[in-house]
Amino acid sequence: METVSFDLAVLGGGGAGLRAAIAAAESANGGPPLSIGIVSKVYPMRSHTVSAEGGAAGVMRDDDSFDLHAYDTIKGSDFLADQEAVEAFVREAPGELIRLEHWGCPWSREPDGRIAVRAFGGMSTKRTCFAADKTGFFMLHALFQTSLKYESIRRLDEHFATALLVEDGRCLGLTCIDIRTGEMKTVLAKAVIIATGGAGRIFAFTTNAFIKSGDGMALAYRAGVPLKDMEFVQYHPTGLPGTGILITEASRGEGGHLVNKDGERFLKRYVPTKMELGPRDMLSRAIIQEFEAGRGFEGPYGEYVHLDIRHLGEKLIDKKIPFVRELVSRYVGIDPVHEPIPVRPVVHYMMGGVDTDKEGATRLPGLFAAGECACVSMNGANRLGSNSLTELLVFGARAGRSAARAAREAKAPTANPVAALAERERERVERDVRGRTGGKERVGTLRAELQKVMERGAGVYRTEERMAGCVAELAKLKERYLELALDDRDRTFNTDLTGALELGYMLDVAEAVAHSARARQESRGSHTRRDFPDRDDARFLKHTLAYRAADGAGPPRLDYSPVSITKWKPEERKY
Amino acid sequence: MSAPAIGAGSGSRARTKTYRKPVPANWWLQRWPYLRFMLREATSIPIAAFLVLLLLQVARLPGAGLLRSPLGIAVSVLALVAGIFHSITWHILSAQIFVFRLSEDYEVPRPVLMAVNFGAWLVVSAIVWGLAW
Amino acid sequence: MALGGELRKITMRVSRYRPEREEGPTFQEYEVPFRDDWVVLDGLNWIKDNVDGGVTFRWSCRMGVCGSCGMTVNGVPRLTCATFLRDYMPGPVVVEPMANFPVIRDLVVDVDDFMEKLKRVQPWIVRKEGEKPVSEGEYRQSPKQLEHFKQFSACINCLLCYAACPVYGLDPEFIGPAAIALAHRYNMDSRDEGRAARLKTIGSNAGVWKCTFVGECSEVCPKHVDPAAAIQRSKVAAVNDWALSFILPRGGET
Numbered sequence: 006m007e008t009v010s011f012d013l014a015v016l017g018g019g020g021a022g023l024r025a026a027i028a029a030a031e032s033a034n035g036g037p038p039l040s041i042g043i044v045s046k047v048y049p050m051r052s053h054t055v056s057a058e059g060g061a062a063g064v065m066r067d068d069d070s071f072d073l074h075a076y077d078t079i080k081g082s083d084f085l086a087d088q089e090a091v092e093a094f095v096r097e098a099p100g101e102l103i104r105l106e107h108w109g110c111p112w113s114r115e116p117d118g119r120i121a122v123r124a125f126g127g128m129s130t131k132r133t134c135f136a137a138d139k140t141g142f143f144m145l146h147a148l149f150q151t152s153l154k155y156e157s158i159r160r161l162d163e164h165f166a167t168a169l170l171v172e173d174g175r176c177l178g179l180t181c182i183d184i185r186t187g188e189m190k191t192v193l194a195k196a197v198i199i200a201t202g203g204a205g206r207i208f209a210f211t212t213n214a215f216i217k218s219g220d221g222m223a224l225a226y227r228a229g230v231p232l233k234d235m236e237f238v239q240y241h242p243t244g245l246p247g248t249g250i251l252i253t254e255a256s257r258g259e260g261g262h263l264v265n266k267d268g269e270r271f272l273k274r275y276v277p278t279k280m281e282l283g284p285r286d287m288l289s290r291a292i293i294q295e296f297e298a299g300r301g302f303e304g305p306y307g308e309y310v311h312l313d314i315r316h317l318g319e320k321l322i323d324k325k326i327p328f329v330r331e332l333v334s335r336y337v338g339i340d341p342v343h344e345p346i347p348v349r350p351v352v353h354y355m356m357g358g359v360d361t362d363k364e365g366a367t368r369l370p371g372l373f374a375a376g377e378c379a380c381v382s383m384n385g386a387n388r389l390g391s392n393s394l395t396e397l398l399v400f401g402a403r404a405g406r407s408a409a410r411a412a413r414e415a416k417a418p419t420a421n422p423v424a425a426l427a428e429r430e431r432e433r434v435e436r437d438v439r440g441r442t443g444g445k446e447r448v449g450t451l452r453a454e455l456q457k458v459m460e461r462g463a464g465v466y467r468t469e470e471r472m473a474g475c476v477a478e479l480a481k482l483k484e485r486y487l488e489l490a491l492d493d494r495d496r497t498f499n500t501d502l503t504g505a506l507e508l509g510y511m512l513d514v515a516e517a518v519a520h521s522a523r524a525r526q527e528s529r530g531s532h533t534r535r536d537f538p539d540r541d542d543a544r545f546l547k548h549t550l551a552y553r554a555a556d557g558a559g560p561p562r563l564d565y566s567p568v569s570i571t572k573w574k575p576e577e578r579k580y
Numbered sequence: 581m582s583a584p585a586i587g588a589g590s591g592s593r594a595r596t597k598t599y600r601k602p603v604p605a606n607w608w609l610q611r612w613p614y615l616r617f618m619l620r621e622a623t624s625i626p627i628a629a630f631l632v633l634l635l636l637q638v639a640r641l642p643g644a645g646l647l648r649s650p651l652g653i654a655v656s657v658l659a660l661v662a663g664i665f666h667s668i669t670w671h672i673l674s675a676q677i678f679v680f681r682l683s684e685d686y687e688v689p690r691p692v693l694m695a696v697n698f699g700a701w702l703v704v705s706a707i708v709w710g711l712a713w
Numbered sequence: 714m715a716l717g718g719e720l721r722k723i724t725m726r727v728s729r730y731r732p733e734r735e736e737g738p739t740f741q742e743y744e745v746p747f748r749d750d751w752v753v754l755d756g757l758n759w760i761k762d763n764v765d766g767g768v769t770f771r772w773s774c775r776m777g778v779c780g781s782c783g784m785t786v787n788g789v790p791r792l793t794c795a796t797f798l799r800d801y802m803p804g805p806v807v808v809e810p811m812a813n814f815p816v817i818r819d820l821v822v823d824v825d826d827f828m829e830k831l832k833r834v835q836p837w838i839v840r841k842e843g844e845k846p847v848s849e850g851e852y853r854q855s856p857k858q859l860e861h862f863k864q865f866s867a868c869i870n871c872l873l874c875y876a877a878c879p880v881y882g883l884d885p886e887f888i889g890p891a892a893i894a895l896a897h898r899y900n901m902d903s904r905d906e907g908r909a910a911r912l913k914t915i916g917s918n919a920g921v922w923k924c925t926f927v928g929e930c931s932e933v934c935p936k937h938v939d940p941a942a943a944i945q946r947s948k949v950a951a952v953n954d955w956a957l958s959f960i961l962p963r964g965g966e967t
Contacts (some may be wrong), residue, residue, distance in 0.1 A: 047771075047773060047781070048824070048828070048870075050779070050780060050869070050870050051771075051774075051779045051780065051781045053772050053773070053774065053779075054774060054777075055778050055779050055869075056774050056779070057775065062912075080886025099848045103851050104847050104852060105845050106851045106852065107838065107844045107845065107847070107851070107852065107900065107904075108837070108844075109838040109899070109904070109905075111859055111862070111866055111902075112851075114854055114855060114856050114859055115851070116855065116856065117855075118853030118854055118855050118858075119850075119851065119853065120851050137863075139778070139867075140871070142778055143866065146866070146868075150836040150837050150895075151837045151838075153831070153832045153836065153837065154837050159823075162828075172956060184598055185596055185817060189721065205734055214773040214774040214779065215772055215773050215774075215775070216773045219804075246716060247716055247717070247750060248750070248775065248776075250775075250776045251776075304716060304717070305716050305718075306716060306717065308780075324881060332776060332777075335777070335795060337716060338716075338750075340812070347716070374855065424795050442851075446764075447762075447766065448766060449761065449763060450762070452762075453762070474720060491766060492765055492766030492767050493766050493767035493769075495731055495733050495734075495767070495818075496733060497596050497731070497732050497733060497817065497818045498769050498817055498818040498819075498821050499766060499767075499769075499850070500761075501761075501766040504766070534818025588753075596732055596817060597732040597733075597897075598732070598815035598817055598823055599730055599732070599737055599738060599815065599816040600816070601738075601812065601814050601816070601877075603882045603883055607879060608879070610788065611788060611789075613927075613928075613929050613932060614879060614929070615929070617879075617925075617927045617928070617929075621925075643738065664898055673925070
C-alpha cells in the first residue's frame with residue numbers, strides 16, 4: 006500500500022480546511038516549513054462552503070462592540086454556547102475578514118471603499134460582510150486560489166478517507182481510497198485536522214450538497230472521540246419546496262417579508278421585535294405552527310409560506326440578491342420581482358459535531374477539528390446566520406496554528422504499527438464493503454429510508470414517541486447495512502463504494518443525533534419537544550457527549566460536559 | 581515509505597487507462613456555432629476574390645495616375661508588405677487550428693500543413709500575377 | 714409555478730465506459746420517470762439508485778454553483794443540475810462526458826490539466842511589498858473598481874468552456890478560457906500588482922494567442938463570465954505592455 010507522509014494532514018478542502026492549511030503554512034514564519042497535505046474527496050472548489058450565500062459577521066464598525074456580537078451569539082445559542090470560545094471568536098473575527106480581503110475576496114463595498122455590512126438574523130446591528138449573495142462562493146475561491154501560492158501545501162484530490170489511524174492513544178494519520186484508481190493509501194501525519202463539514206444529507210429535505218454525509222464526524226466518532234450536542238440540527242426557515250435549495254437569509258436582511266395564506270406577516274405573533282430577522286429556530290417553529298393552524302399553502306412537496314421580496318424592487322434585488330432571483334426563476338419557474346417565493350423550513354446546519362476546545366484540539370492527541378464538523382461550542386443550541394462563514398476562518402486558523410504547533414513538537418511516527426493498522430483497514434473495506442456478495446440491500450434504498458426515518462424522528466418538533474421510533478429504526482437500518490451489496494465491482498472511480506462508505510458514516514452520525522435528542526428532555530434552541538416545551542437550565546444547561554459503543558454494537562454512551570459561562574447569565578430568550 | 585518533496589504543489593495523480601475521444605476532421609460541421617465560425621473565417625475568400633478582380637481591373641486602367649505617383653507606389657508597397665505579413669501569420673495560425681486526419685492513425689503534421697498552405701499561396705499568387713500581366 | 718407536475722417518461726442514453734473491461738465508451742438506454750421540475754442530474758440519480766449503482770458521475774450542490782456536474786447533453790456542454798428533462802421531450806436525452814477531456818469512467822473526466830493551468834496563471838493577489846498588516850484594515854476598493862473584475866470572478870470552474878472550445882479540443886496546450894479569465898480577473902483587481910508576471914504567462918504561445926475568437930466558451934458559460942471577452946481584452950493588454958516595454962525602460966508596467 007502506498008504511504009504518503011506529511012507533517013500535518015487536513016481532511017476536507019472547504020473553507021475551514023483551506024484556512025487551516027494556510028495558517029499552518031504561514032506558521033513557519035520564515036523558519037523550516039511544515040509539509041501539509043489536504044485530503045479531500047472532491048476538488049476543493051466543489052466543497053459545500055461554495056453554496057453559502059448570506060454573509061460573514063464581524064465587528065467592523067465603531068458603533069458595534071465585541072461584547073454585543075458575543076451577546077447576540079450567546080443569546081442566539083439559547084445560552085448553550087461556551088462563552089469563552091465566543092469571546093475569542095468575536096475578537097478574531099474582524100481580523101480574519103480583513104485578512105481574507107487582503108487575499109482577494111471581493112467583499113461588497115461602501116461608496117467610500119470600506120467593506121460593506123448588512124443586517125442579519127439575530128444580530129443587534131449591521132455587521133454581516135457579504136460578497137453579493139454568493140459570499141461562500143467568493144470566500145472559498147479566494148481561499149483556494151490563495152492556497153495555490155504555498156509550495157508547502159500539497160493536495161490529494163478525490164481521495165476518500167476510510168479510517169483514522171490511532172496508535173498508543175495518538176492519531177497518526179488516516180487511510181484513504183484514491184477514488185480514481187480504487188487503491189487505498191496510508192497518509193501519515195504528526196497532526197490531523199478534520200474539516201469535513203456537517204451531515205445534512207442524513208435528512209431527506211436539506212439545503213446541503215450530496216457530499217455532506219458527515220464523514221469526518223463519523224471517523225472521529227469511530228476513533229473514540231465524542232460527538233457533542235448532536236441533537237441540535239438547524240432548520241433554516243426558507244428553503245425551496247422539493248429541492249431544498251437555500252433562499253438566503255439576506256433576502257430577509259434586505260427587507261423581505263414572510264407571509265401566510267391569509268396574506269399576514271405572521272411573525273408578529275412569534276418574534277414581534279425582530280420579525281423576519283429573528284433567529285432561525287424561532288422562525289422555523291413559527292412556520293410549522295402556521296402549517297398546523299391551517300394557514301399554510303398546499304403544494305406538491307408539502308405545505309409552504311410565502312417569502313415576499315416584491316416590494317424591494319427589481320433594482321435592489323438585482324444588485325443585492327441576484328442569485329436569489331436566478332435560483333427561484335430556474336427551479337420554481339417564477340420571477341420573485343413579480344411573485345412571492347414558496348418556502349418551508351429545511352435542514353441546513355449542524356450545531357453539533359466533533360468535540361473540540363477553543364484551539365480546535367480534540368481529546369485525542371494529534372487530532373483536531375474545525376468548521377461545521379466541529380463543536381467548540383460556539384453556536385450552542387442555535388447558530389445565528391453569518392456566524393458560520395466567519396467561524397470557518399477563525400477556528401480554521403486556530404486549528405491550523407495549534408495543529409502546526411503539535412506537529413512541530415511531535416516525533417515522527419514509526420512505520421510498523423501503522424502499517425498493520427492500515428492493512429487491516431484495507432482488508433476491512435475489501436471484504437466488508439467492496440467484496441460483499443449475496444447481499445440484498447442497495448445503497449440508494451437504504452439511504453432513502455435513513456433520510457425518511459430522520460425526517461420523521463428528528464424534525465422541528467420532536468416527541469418521545471417519534472424519537473424512540475427513530476432510534477429503533479436506525480438500529481434496524483444498521484443491521485440491514487451489513488446486508489449491503491454493491492452493483493459496481495470495478496476499481497476505477499467506484500462511487501457505489503464511496504456511497505456505501507458514506508452511508509455507513511451517515512448511520513453513525515444519525516445514531517448520535519437521535520440518541521442525544523431523545524435524552525435531552527427540554528426544549529432549547531433548535532431542539533424542540535412537544536413533551537418538554539420549556540428550557541430547563543437546572544437539568545440541561547450542559548453539552549451532550551455521545552461516545553460510540555465498542556465496535557458500534559449497541560447505542561452510544563451519553564455523557565455531559567459543562568457550559569463555559571463568563572459574562573452573560575442565561576436569561577429568557579425573547580425577540 | 582515515501583515522503584513527498586515540499587514544493588510539489590498539488591497532489592500527484594496516479595494514471596488509469598483513460599479514453600480520449602478523437603476530434604473528427606469535420607468537427608466544425610457538428611454544431612451550428614462552429615459552422616458559423618468557419619463561415620465567418622471563410623468570408624476572406626470572396627473578399628480576396630473581389631480584390632483580385634479589382635487588381636485586374638486596375639491593371640487595365642490606361643495611363644499614369646494616382647497609383648503610379650510616388651505616394652501611390654509607397655502606399656502600394658506598404659500594403660503589399662502588410663498583406664504578405666498577414667498571410668504568413670494566417671498560414672501559421674491556420675495550421676494550428678485545422679486538423680486533417682487522413683486515416684485512423686495518420687494526422688497531417690503541422691509542418692506539412694504549413695508547407696501546403698504556403699505552397700498553395702505561392703501558386704495562387706503566381707496565377708493572379710500572370711492574369712494581371 | 715413549475716413545482717411537481719405529472720409523472721412522465723423519457724429515454725436517457727447514457728455513455729458508459731469501464732476502463733478495466735472496455736476499450737472505449739458504449740451507450741446504455743434507460744426509461745426514466747420524471748416530473749416537470751426534474752433536471753438531467755435527477756434522472757441520472759434515479760438510474761443509479763434504482764437500476765444500476767455503477768453509473769458514475771460527479772455532482773454535489775445541485776444548484777449550479779459548485780461546478781461538478783458538467784456533461785455533454787445532446788451534443789451541448791451543460792450543467793446537468795440546471796438542465797431540465799422536460800425540455801428534451803419526447804427524447805431521447807443523450808448524456809456523454811464533457812468533450813475535450815480524457816474520460817476516466819462513464820461521465821467522469823480528468824480535469825488535472827486545468828488544475829495545473831489554473832496554478833500557472835497565479836490566481837492570487839500579488840503585492841510587491843507583501844501583504845499589509847491586518848491592523849491597517851482593508852485595501853480600499855470602490856464599488857466601481859469592484860465592477861471592473863466582478864464578472865470574471867464568478868467562474869465556478871465547471872470547465873464547460875473548455876468542452877466548447879475547438880482550439881482546446883485540437884490543441885490541449887492552450888491554457889484555455891477559464892484560466893485566462895481568472896488571470897484577467899486578477900489583472901483587473903485594483904488591489905493586485907502581479908499583472909506583468911501574469912501577462913507573461915497568458916501572453917505566451919500557449920496563452921491568448923491560440924484563441925481565434927470562436928466565442929463558444931462565453932455561449933456555454935452558465936455564470937456569464939464571458940471568458941471570450943477576457944481573452945480578447947488580455948490580447949490588447951499583452952500587446953500594449955509589449956509596445957510600452959520599448960518606450961518605458963522597465964518592462965512597461967503601469
